[in-house]
Amino acid sequence: MRKLSFLIFGLGLLIAAPVYxxxxxxxxxxxxxxxxxxxxxxxxxxxxxxxxxxxxxxxxxxxxxxxxxxxxxxxxxxxxxxxxxxxxxxxxxxxxxxxxxxxxxxxxxxxxxxxxxxxxxxxxxxxxxxxxxxxxxxxxxxxxxxxxxxxxxxxxxxxxxxxxxxxxxxxxxxxxxxxxxxxWEIKAAVLKGAKVVTYHNNWAYLLNWLGIETVSSLEPKPGIPPTAAHLERVLSKIKGQDVTAILIAPFENMDGAEWLSQRTAIPIVKLPFTVGGNPQAQNLTALFEETIRLLEQPL
Ligand SMILES: [Zn+2]
Missing domain, CATH: 3.40.50.1980 (Nitrogenase molybdenum iron protein domain)
Structure with a gap:
């Protein structure tokens, strides 16, 4: 009897399983x-x-x-x-x-x-x-x-x-x-009008939201890694412009950004880009807080 009730209980679980x-x-x-x-x-x-x-x-x-x-x-x-x-x-x-x-x-x-x-x-x-x-x-x-x-x-x-x-x-x-x-919008208001250089155009929505301008990208074309000739062009393009930062995602190659940073003293800012992109950005809220905090640092 006891065995049987177990069996029935077990069947009940099986039948109920899809609901849960x-x-x-x-x-x-x-x-x-x-x-x-x-x-x-x-x-x-x-x-x-x-x-x-x-x-x-x-x-x-x-x-x-x-x-x-x-x-x-x-x-x-x-x-x-x-x-x-x-x-x-x-x-x-x-x-x-x-x-x-x-x-x-x-x-x-x-x-x-x-x-x-x-x-x-x-x-x-x-x-x-x-x-x-x-x-x-x-x-x-x-x-x-x-x-x-x-x-x-x-x-x-x-x-x-x-x-x-x-x-x-x-x-x-x-x-x-x-x-x-x-x-966030109150906190990031100081960033309005700032200028940045990006690696790939993957910050467009962030920068559009915060009123930050992209002056140039390290990629000559989307998906094409920086070349020496292109980096020279970026360097001459940004001369005289007040560029706040070079934005880099965790998975992007740093060489071009470092080359430019060494010649201009513009800091490289590595943003988390998505959840898990740095140790602090462990959820969506933290992702935005980290992003704004890091963007404000060079100012
Ligand atoms: Zn893309």
Missing amino acids: AKVNIFACEPEWGALAEEIGGDLVDIYTATSAQQDVHHMRAKPSLLAAMRKADLVFCSGASLEVGWLPILIQKAGGPNVQPNTVGWIMASDYVEKLEVMQQVDRSMGHVHPEGNPHIQLDPHRVLIVAEVLADRLTQIDRVNANAYFSNLETFSSIWTAQIQA
């Missing part, structure tokens, strides 16, 4: 993994495909990513061609029917926000450009909030039983985030 199954989220970048944590909380399992130390433009569709994709209920990435070298392969080889493009389990964050640098015409001479516009949207907190709303909406569709929990997580996130944006 967590939503498996495949996040291409750490910022979307972190946002999924805010909105999904305990109800989701998050696999983050890349780290802040990796250049997401250049990843390979390796077996560990295929394995994670096989389990995914929701694919959550930047889009706008950022992951074009690896995400389509993962989806074709390992993506289930519920995570194919244009299904409920497919979120390309940049599809839902206004993009900067949308190109009218693109050809190969322009380098590694993103024709749909700049995909590096994660450093504008206003756009992040829009993406959070999209994510909450999708999670409620995928996991209807817990819809209220996702809505309430969104509400909490949204009210804290909105207050933080105000505080």
Whole structure:
């Protein structure tokens, strides 16, 4: 009898299991993994495909990513061609029917926000450009909030039983985030009008948000590493301009920035770029606080 009741109890668990199954989220970048944590909380399992130390433009569709994709209920990435070298392969080889493009389990964050640098015409001479516009949207907190709303909406569709929990997580996130944006904007007001040199144009949304001007990039064209001739051009272009910093992401090569910094005494500022990009930036809030703190240092 006792054995039987155990068996029945066991069966009950098996039958009940799908209700409590967590939503498996495949996040291409750490910022979307972190946002999924805010909105999904305990109800989701998050696999983050890349780290802040990796250049997401250049990843390979390796077996560990295929394995994670096989389990995914929701694919959550930047889009706008950022992951074009690896995400389509993962989806074709390992993506289930519920995570194919244009299904409920497919979120390309940049599809839902206004993009900067949308190109009218693109050809190969322009380098590694993103024709749909700049995909590096994660450093504008206003756009992040829009993406959070999209994510909450999708999670409620995928996991209807817990819809209220996702809505309430969104509400909490949204009210804290909105207050933080105000505080960040006050704190960063001193940065308005500052000029910077970047390596790649991956700071466009941050700089646009804070009113900072990009004077030049170390890459001669997007995705093309700095050359000696190009660095000389940058040097002569910025002469006489009051440039505050050379911005570098954790995964970018420092050589060009160091070359320029040595000749101009402009400090190199290594920003976290995404969650985990430095030891302090361990969540989305800390990412923005760190970014503003580091940008203000040279001033
Ligand atoms: Zn890019």
